[in-house]
Structures are given as C-alpha cells and as structure tokens.
Amino acid sequence: xxxxxxxxxxxxxxxxxxxxxxxxxxxxxxxxxxxxxxxxxxxxxxxxxxxxxxxxxxxxxxxxxxxxxxxxxxxxxxxxxxxxxxxxxxxxxxxxxxxxxxxxxxxxxxxxxxxxxxxxxxxxxxxxxxxxxxxxxxxxxxxxxxxxxxxxxxxxxxxxxxxxxxxxxxxxxxxxxxxxxxxxxxxxxxxxxxxxxxxxxxxxxxxxxxxxxxxxxxxxxxxxxxxxxxxxxxxxxxxxxxxxxxxxxxxxxxxxxxxxxxxxxxxxxxxxxxxxxxxxxxxxxxxxxxxxxxxxxxxxxxxxxxxxxxxxxxxxxxxxxxxxxxxxxxxxxxxxxxxxxxxxxxxxxxxxxxxxxxxxxxxxxxxxxxxxxxxxxxxxxxxxxxxxxxxxxxxxxxxxxxxxxxxxxxxxxxxxxxxxxxxxxxxxxxxxxxxxxxxxxxxxxxxxxxxxxxxxxxxxxxxxxxxxxxxxxxxx
Amino acid sequence: xxxxxxxxxxxxxxxxxxxxxxxxxxxxxxxxxxxxxxxxxxxxxxxxxxxxxxxxxxxxxxxxxxxxxxxxxxxxxxxxxxxxxxxxxxxxxxxxxxxxxxxxxxxxxxxxxxxxxxxxxxxxxxxxxxxxxxxxxxxxxxxxxxxxxxxxxxxxxxxxxxxxxxxxxxxxxxxxxxxxxxxxxxxxxxxxxxxxxxxxxxxxxxxxxxxxxxxxxxxxxxxxxxxxxxxxxxxxxxxxxxxxxxxxxxxxxxxxxxxxxxxxxxxxxxxxxxxxxxxxxxxxxxxxxxxxxxxxxxxxxxxxxxxxxxxxxxxxxxxxxxxxxxxxxxxxxxxxxxxxxxxxxxxxxxxxxxxxxxxxxxxxxxxxxxxxxxxxxxxxxxxxxxxxxxxxxxxxxxxxxxxxxxxxxxxxxxxxxxxxxxxxxxxxxxxxxxxxxxxxxxxxxxxxxxxxxxxxxxxxxxxxxxxxxxxxxxxx
Numbered sequence: 013x014x015x016x017x018x019x020x021x022x023x024x025x026x027x028x029x030x031x032x033x034x035x036x037x038x039x040x041x042x043x044x045x046x047x048x049x050x051x052x053x054x055x056x057x058x059x060x061x062x063x064x065x066x067x068x069x070x071x072x073x074x075x076x077x078x079x080x081x082x083x084x085x086x087x088x089x090x091x092x093x094x095x096x097x098x099x100x101x102x103x104x105x106x107x108x109x110x111x112x113x114x115x116x117x118x119x120x121x122x123x124x125x126x127x128x129x130x131x132x133x134x135x136x137x138x139x140x141x142x143x144x145x146x147x148x149x150x151x152x153x154x155x156x157x158x159x160x161x162x163x164x165x166x167x168x169x170x171x172x173x174x175x176x177x178x179x180x181x182x183x184x185x186x187x188x189x190x191x192x193x194x195x196x197x198x199x200x201x202x203x204x205x206x207x208x209x210x211x212x213x214x215x216x217x218x219x220x221x222x223x224x225x226x227x228x229x230x231x232x233x234x235x236x237x238x239x240x241x242x243x244x245x246x247x248x249x250x251x252x253x254x255x256x257x258x259x260x261x262x263x264x265x266x267x268x269x270x271x272x273x274x275x276x277x278x279x280x281x282x283x284x285x286x287x288x289x290x291x292x293x294x295x296x297x298x299x300x301x302x303x304x305x306x307x308x309x310x311x312x313x314x315x316x317x318x319x320x321x322x323x324x325x326x327x328x329x330x331x332x333x334x335x336x337x338x339x340x341x342x343x344x345x346x347x348x349x350x351x352x353x354x355x356x357x358x359x360x361x362x363x364x365x366x367x368x369x370x371x372x373x374x375x376x377x378x379x380x381x382x383x384x385x386x387x388x389x390x391x392x393x394x395x396x397x398x399x400x401x402x403x404x405x406x407x408x409x410x411x412x413x414x415x416x417x418x419x420x421x422x423x424x425x426x427x428x429x430x431x432x433x434x435x436x437x438x439x440x441x442x443x444x445x446x447x448x449x450x451x452x453x454x455x456x457x458x459x460x461x462x463x464x465x466x467x468x469x470x471x472x473x474x475x476x477x478x479x480x481x482x483x484x485x486x487x488x
Numbered sequence: 489x490x491x492x493x494x495x496x497x498x499x500x501x502x503x504x505x506x507x508x509x510x511x512x513x514x515x516x517x518x519x520x521x522x523x524x525x526x527x528x529x530x531x532x533x534x535x536x537x538x539x540x541x542x543x544x545x546x547x548x549x550x551x552x553x554x555x556x557x558x559x560x561x562x563x564x565x566x567x568x569x570x571x572x573x574x575x576x577x578x579x580x581x582x583x584x585x586x587x588x589x590x591x592x593x594x595x596x597x598x599x600x601x602x603x604x605x606x607x608x609x610x611x612x613x614x615x616x617x618x619x620x621x622x623x624x625x626x627x628x629x630x631x632x633x634x635x636x637x638x639x640x641x642x643x644x645x646x647x648x649x650x651x652x653x654x655x656x657x658x659x660x661x662x663x664x665x666x667x668x669x670x671x672x673x674x675x676x677x678x679x680x681x682x683x684x685x686x687x688x689x690x691x692x693x694x695x696x697x698x699x700x701x702x703x704x705x706x707x708x709x710x711x712x713x714x715x716x717x718x719x720x721x722x723x724x725x726x727x728x729x730x731x732x733x734x735x736x737x738x739x740x741x742x743x744x745x746x747x748x749x750x751x752x753x754x755x756x757x758x759x760x761x762x763x764x765x766x767x768x769x770x771x772x773x774x775x776x777x778x779x780x781x782x783x784x785x786x787x788x789x790x791x792x793x794x795x796x797x798x799x800x801x802x803x804x805x806x807x808x809x810x811x812x813x814x815x816x817x818x819x820x821x822x823x824x825x826x827x828x829x830x831x832x833x834x835x836x837x838x839x840x841x842x843x844x845x846x847x848x849x850x851x852x853x854x855x856x857x858x859x860x861x862x863x864x865x866x867x868x869x870x871x872x873x874x875x876x877x878x879x880x881x882x883x884x885x886x887x888x889x890x891x892x893x894x895x896x897x898x899x900x901x902x903x904x905x906x907x908x909x910x911x912x913x914x915x916x917x918x919x920x921x922x923x924x925x926x927x928x929x930x931x932x933x934x935x936x937x938x939x940x941x942x943x944x945x946x947x948x949x950x951x952x953x954x955x956x957x958x959x960x961x962x963x964x
Contacts, residue, residue, distance in 0.1 A: 045611060048565055048568070049563050049564075049565060053561070057558050061556075080536075081540065082530065082531055082533045083531035087525050104591075107589070112597070113583070113646075114583075114635030121588070154631070157562070171561055
C-alpha cells in the first residue's frame, strides 16, 4: 500500500457521499452501464458472471426441492391482469404496453410481464387436473419490466433479470410450508453464498405483494443503514387459483381449488453485495460468487523467470478449481493492486524474484487487507483456506455491524433518531394503517418486517396496546 | 414390445403426416405448450432442460474463444433501427412496439429487440476507444421477438430464446476469421452434442442477414427432407460500425472504423433435434442433451426386493454422473416402455426378480430399439458405453440418411423432382437473382448454402455459364 491509490481518488468517499460512491463503483468497475432507454441498464460481463454464479447456486437448491425450470412468454394480454383485482391495481401503473406488432395495431394491447402470476396461472389451470398433478413447481429465469420513475443500476431499473418460482398445491398448509421453505432457501443462499446476513419474516399488509395473502421477505442492511428487500416469498392462498381457475379432482373425488405460492430474487442482489461489503477502495466480493477469486500480480515482471513462475502458479490454482487470473499488463504493481482491489477480488498473490528464490509468495486478502507470506508449495491449500476464511469473515463482519445497528424505540422521536443515525429500529405497533403511514411520513422509514416472537407494551405512534414488534428502516 | 403401443396411436404417422406428427410429439411429450398470445410458446421443463444443456455446452466453447456473457436491454429506441438502412428494412415489418409505459404515451416508440446489433453497437461505440480495447467479444442469452404470421413451436414463434454473440475487431481479416471460427464451433456443437450433421457455408445475397456483408449458415436436413437453418454467423464488415460510430485509435495513432460480427443459435435447435432423430414412437434424444439419459423400469415391482434393487441401481448410476430416473408409478411396464420411448430417453433398464437373482439387467437402447442383457456389476460402465455409442450412432445414422438424399440436378425439372422426393438438390447457378427467384417460384426450394469448392457447367435455370454450385431445398 506504499503508493497513493489513484483509483480511490476517482471514487467518491463512501462515508461522505454513499449514493455517489455506489454510482462510481458500479460504473468504474465495469459492472454496469446505462442503456439508451431511460432507466435501463447494460449488465456487463463482470456483473453477469456474478449473476451466473447466483443462478447456478440457486438452481442446485431449487432442484433439491423438486422445482423445475421452464420459460413462459414475455407478453401477457392486458385482460389477464384484470382477473385478480388487487394484482392489477398494484402493477397496472408500472406496466409497459405493446400496442403495435408486425406493422399493425393490435386488437388487444399486450403487457410486458412485470411478474408472471397471471400467465403461469393460466397455464397451470390447463396442466392441473387431478391431485396427482400436484404439487406443481416451476421456476423461470427471465427479464421483467416495471416502469419506474427513479432508477438506480441493480436496485431499481425499468428492466431487470430475476427468477420467479411458482408452485401449486392441494392444501393451504402445504402451500404455506412451501412459502416458508423457499424463504429459508433464500436466507441460506444470501448468508452462505453472498455473505449477507438477512432478517426474515412477514411483511405488513401495506407492504404485501399485490394479490398475496401473505408476503415474507428477507431484509438486508446496507452500509448506509438503509434496508434492501433482497428477496420475497408469497403465499397467494386461493386468490390466483380462483381468478385463473386452477381446479383439481381431489383424492376424495371432489372438485377443489388449488393454493399457490410465488417467490423471487433479482439482479438487485448484486446491488446488495456492493452495498453490504464495499469499502473506500471499491468492491469487496464474496469468494463464492466472485468472477475472479484470485489475481496474481508479478513483481519485477521483466526479471527472468517471474512471468513463467506466475503462469505456473496460475495453472496450478486453475487446476484446483480456483477462478484465477494473472495480470501481465504493462501497468505498475501499485496500479494493479489498486485496480484489483477496486474490483473486489478476494485474494491477491504477489510473486517476485525474491519470493521465487525463497519458495514463498505473498497473499493479500481483500476483506481485511492483511498480507501474509505463504509457502509456494502449499499454494492451493493456502488460497483455498483463505477464500473459505474470507467468505466466513465477510458474513461475520456484516452480521456484527448490522446487529450493532438494530436499536429499540418507544416513540416517534426514537424512531426518527434511530433511522437518522442509520439504524434498523424495532418498535411496538398497534397494527393500524394510520400509525404505519404516520411513521413513513415523519421519518421516511417503512415497516420492513415483523420481528416474530418479540413483544412490546405500546405502539410507538399512538400509545395504544402494541400487537406486534416491527423493524422499521429507510429502504431502497 | 409385446404390448400394443398405446402412445403410438396417439401420435400421427410420421410417414403419412410429418407436420401433425411434429405437433403431436412436442405437445404429448410435454416439451411445449401454446401461450395465450398467438404465436407464443411455453417452454416446459422437459424442453427447457435441453436448452440448459445447450447453454452449458455452448458456454464452454464460447469461453475458450474469449467470449464473455453479458446482458443488454430488451427495448431499443426505434430511431436506432433506422441507422443501418438494410437492417431496418429487414426487421421493421416484424417488430413489436411499446408505445405506452408507466401509464403514459412514450415520446419515442420502443422496439422489442428482434436482434441486438443496434443496441450493442451503440454500447460498443462507447466502450471501444483504442486498439487496446479490441477484440471485444460479448454474448447474451436472451429472448427476442419477431412478429410472424405462421408459427410453429420451436421453429418459428413470435418470441424465442437464443444466444447472440457480437464481436468487434481492428481488421477485416480478424473479423472474418472470427465469423468462420464461430461457424466451426456451431458445427462441432451440432454434430457432437446434438448428433445433427450440418452443411456449412455462405448464403446467397438474397438469403443474407439484413445488414451483413456475408452470412454463413449451418443447414440440417430434417426427416421430411426439408432444410432447417440451425445457426448463422455474420460478417458485418463496417456496416454497423459506421452506422453506430465504433471507432478506435489504432496502434499507428490513426482513427479507424472497426469491423464487427454477430452469430446466433436459438431454441430452434430443439425443433432440429426432434425432426432429425424422431421416429414413429416419438422423440429420440441425443444423450449429451437428454434431460433423462436412463430410465429404470422395475419389472414385477411388487415382488420383494425389486424396488430396493432399482433404487440402489439408480443411486449408483447417479453417483457416476448419469441423469437417471426410476419409474415407480402404478402403470404397467408396457405402458412405461411406451411412455419413455415417446419421451426419447436414450437407455431403458428393465430390472425384475429373475434379473436380480442372476445378477443381470436388461438394457434397451432407444435409437436402434435393441435389447441386451448386461451384468449388473458393470452397470455404470455399460450404461456409459451405451450412451456414448448411441450418441455416435445417432450422428452416423443421420449423416448416412442425409448423404443419401443429396442429389444433383441439371435443370429446373431435376430440381423440382429432387425436392419433391425430399432431397437436397445441388445445382449450378449463374449467380443472378432472377434465376434464384425462379427456382423458388417453380419448386418452393430456396438457396440454402453455397457448395464451396464444387463446380458445374451451366446454370440449371438459364443455361448460362454457372458461377457456383448451390444446395437448394425447401426449408423451415
């Protein structure tokens, strides 16, 4: 770290201007670029690789629960939306509409899917005839579109990529169990793959998915103290099954209406990674999803044998399944250190003539910036152990930071002070919409999630008896 | 095969009504279903799994050539299309247009991408500044939309899934080489993964991609003798680079315009698999992409030990990386044989009490329908060897059939007779558009691909000196 970090100067100070820091990081590390249509983004290879890792980790988990991937059409007849009243109310204002195709005005306008309950419901009503067809569990990885006024790469864009799982069940209990099981899968994934600690639980009625009976969420604390809804799992009851006529012949020979669920995570998760782990030098990527897990920087690269030694090391690590690159560019080592730190690569290896002579190498870890000298002969085991430790440490660090920033409040002033200080605030709530609205108005914080199993005496707003404890925070 | 095949009765006769056979097969094997919007399809899990195998096989090949995956926006401002004159002419009639979004009429209508040269060109003009930024190679897996009048699942639908690769180069030679290299990758993939033999080469000017300098294609012969364009690779010269201002500072410090390529394959490939290998019993899937490579059917399943033996076998095969399922449903073995044959599963294992006693099992291969008795102890090696042999045999069989059906013709009558008989017809061509049009008018056949390196005396239409030999065929 001898040299002045020229990249750090290009990135806004994370403590002084977090939003600008975020924008600088996503653009300068080439994660993303702005698309020509307002509110759209280009997901560049460095971010898309993270998305591919997310997909493959998720797919393993989905498969274990018997979920199969499929693909449903992008365009949905507008009339489908109107079939579930709450759903259309929630999504109609954000929808993009195709009115002309093949040179002709369409008889019925077509919506670009903002989510696919309506079209998947339609197909399921055809596929589900008997209890033998249940449960039915499908998932799709696709693009969706929600026309947003204020946008930010990964966090809120007109178009984004996601997965949406949809299941159909014979009973309410089974569907509710599925909703919970998917939430648990999301939590396991967020914590163990992305090193992002999450709070999980139910949403208030106000924050619920349009058309759901109950929405469950995982909420993550970003470094600025704001909450990010990182994934949701909805118990839809019979709302969509009734609207789309998903009926089946039960094992008792009666005709019954099914119960459905849906659940999704999106490219938002990339935003969550950035804002959970990033620091003044740029990205800090969790090893499990890092596009490059280890970068080798040759020191005194022109000295005989250095490049060859770096190449040999690269091959050895690659052979062990580590995602590794060797930076042979003309830039100085200091420049390279800065660049790969900005890009958040978990482990950097420095290898120069003296190290080679001594059978050593230097390992620098991105999370703590610690440097250690390691035996060259144990390169594979050392790097593997380091990656594992970084993954673990990143989760622990993020969890500790978050837990220190969950506070309690008894009244509105306490909530305001809490969120102003960048905390999650737990407070008693009577359960009425007015008090929930009032908190948002006065503090900008919304009810993120029920703190299940906790209790409070009084509602922080009206002072009446509290029915629940809610975690309030400002949110993305 | 003792029992009458009840499924075969449900599928139209492949020899009597090929189009109906195709429709029956894709629907009854649950590969696909019709979407609610005309011309759209739902890709069901059994087909989507094939698509996922195609993706992972392709991704390995792309990566080796330094191509990185990314994601570009779905919506393209209409004004972008007009920048490359031939391109807009080719695609404008098929485009679906968003005119309303977020409850408001848009100032500029937005096209749903029919292909992404225009938007990727726009981004590349921003990313490419110096020769050091070249070559730039990106690929995206995405949905595209082309409003088609006549549609058929997988072959021609309003929306389909594909990959589109786009590369930018400093020289024409390098871009041309890339175009050819991708064509070779497609050919290798089609032959070795899908067991589909293809003819590769250049397209005539008439059949060229709108905006390309040259289009290269791989053409596959379906069982009805029609050709299916299974993938294309375009050398775009400076057409798009000029229109979208992709310029760079060369190593000689001069400003230069870049050269680009694009190339793609789509879910059409699934249609190609069906129509290359399918038979009167239904699908025949190549092992490399089959969602289920091996099905175990218990014989006399209620006898003690049978289900346990089948489960143990399943675990053993699964542990060896074979995609295997065990059909424990209540249906009869005969019913199961028919069902899994219809679904095209490469290997069926029958395991009953006598086999278990003798340490044997029966293996039936889907491609030749041959049954052999195999030592239970060598199950893994036997199934692996069988899958390998089936993959090889399917390609050889398809190649032999195709080669027997490539004929020569000297005149129009010969071309007509050839295509009527379900052949690919090689014929001399003077090179003029009139003769090409005349062949289409009179025979329904189009120029599929140049037969490079072959020569003929005279044009089959006008009798003038032939400049080229072309393969003509009716096509999907």
